[in-house]
Amino acid sequence: MTKNRRISLYIYCKVGGSWKYRKAPERLKDLTDGSSYVLMWYQGEDANGKPRKRTLNVGKLVDLAKIEIAKKKAELLNRIVDGKEPPEPEQLIVAGPQKVVHTVKDAIEKFLGECQDRCGQDGYGFAKRSLIVYRRSLAYLREFGGETPLVSLDEQFFKTYRRWLREHPKKISDRSCHNILLTANTMARTNGITAGKKVLAEMSFPPKPCHPYSAEELRMFFAVCSPHEALVYKFFLLSGGREQEVANTEIRDLHFGKNVLHISPKPERGFRLKSKKGSAALGRKVPLPSAFMLQLQEHCKGKKPHDLVFPNRQGGIEGHFLRECQSVAKRAGLTGFELHRFRKTFATQMHEGGRVGSADPKLVGAYRSGYHPYLLRRAGLGG
Template sequence: MFWRRWCGLFLDQKRRKKSDATYKNYKHILGEFVDQLPASVRFIDQVNADVLDSHMRYLESEKAAPKTISNKMMVVSFMLKAAGVATPSKMMELPTVEEEIPEPYTREDLQALFKAMTPEERVRYTFFLDTACREKEVAHAQWADLIDGKYWVRKKTFKARGGKERQFSPKSHETRLIPLTRELMDMLNARRKSSKSQRIFPNEWGDPEGHFLRKFKAVAKEAGLNCGECETTISEGRFTKHPAEVSCLTRPVCEKHYLHRLRKTCATFWHEKHIPIRTIQSWLGHKSLETTQKYYVASAIPRIVPPPCSYSRRICSNSSTLVLLSTRSSLGAVRPEAESRVYGFQ
């Protein structure tokens, strides 16, 4: 079968099963792959290790990061496997990807971040910090997803601006319930009274908010937490775009601040409060326990940690206070829904 015809069929299948963003990503990756194929390679059965290696060399020449190359080649491998090519992943030698070391925020950094936020920003990023949700899981959160003090992360269909119907699915389609802290529930209850949207965090047009990361980086700069060493190229100009070299000394582009750090921080809090590792895995939506252990909790996490009967921890720093409270249920399990994480601001 011709490459382009099969790619079209493969993408049609993904359009029905994947989100719009994932479909567009697959389409871009496979379009790039097909465009770079030698003219002599017209059929799927002509693929070999040399063809795949040639494409990886092309990606390297475009200065793609090792992780980007690995992700793109895996999409190509998925397509080849669906076309009947046996073990396509064995025909390619993927670049070595350095494992990301968890770097949760310190309590001092969190106090600085939340002190620099507006009231609106505090609600948004408290949601990130207290639920460990991914960006799109927060962007698509609806009031109907709040059930008995828990956030129901689930697949949903919604109408975007213009009436177009769209779908959202959690990563790996992992539907789950995440208990909310008392502080976050108080914030959300107050917010709901004045909300006119079915979404908890809509943008100005009523669609899911898409600028959480950009706004979070601006908060980090305002809080004085930028490292001052990051340099990157951005597009500037309202009508005519042009590339500009900028530094995190003067712009909110510090690579050390990203939303996943809030997710890692929350998982670390849970671990410190002796939440069972399998429970943390469930709340994070991980299929693999190894992923939970490797990326989101302490590196030397013990297999079994007996939870204490009860405890409270208070950390004070001049004008800011962080309070962590935990209680035991009648069954002996820690109840995060009874916890409170309070940030004081002056």
């Protein structure tokens, strides 16, 4: 039986540039709210027969700390029956060392590790792209207060963090500040801390407009494109595909006999459709103009069904569509060109043409046969 049953109260504070535990004064009435209080006691024995130290974070309120001390004393006294302590309950032993989370930095490492474990090999589960964003966002939190005790994450901490983000040398926008703080709040909630919710509710930012390209902008853009560049960005324009959807399009997705593109997930490439569940996760079919499909058919000659339509120089996923798009726009003397604006243009013109959600077979037939007045022809580019 463990002889030392004394419960001690410690304060987790910064001493000489590092965070340490300091024993609290004997007289509890000398304590003040705001410090991070931790209970320490010995209970049971370790594998070597030595007393096992236990700790319990009890928050930052003195009254709460007093209550927890009394509860823990009563609990330990009730464990002694006829002068003997009952055996410790069996515990689940997890392979590998288990790091105790004390600071914000520890919590970030644990959170990112759990997100990493949830990432699937086939692109499902937790999205790898989200993991990259989480790492980038939480790097700011680590820079701001990585050594801060986790129990100190209260509303004032999040308000100070928000002010620090807004005054950051990188000139972080209001939208980015909100998203970075949202990630920090998500991490905190996994540790039972909800103090950031109110601070997030106080934040706002202007909506991000996404205007479709005008016919003149498209004409100027495609006028300076090389044949390959024109084929790539017409594909974005006519399919309404997102960047990763276009990058992962394979030859087998092009149904030349029907003039249809099948945008589908590629588990073998670790690619899934964005935010799609159920039957929508299987993909969607987009009709393409027949004249453009003939150009694609010529481009795809000699390629195998699982080859990418627009690979990089090594035959893998192309990751520089945006950079090349902006390079073309610069040559044309244009600014503000983004890949997503091609998708916006596609949706806007299809809506104006009455084709979104339309089941009229005449319209669908005309579209598949190459009738595309609101995009290429208005820009003077032909089919």
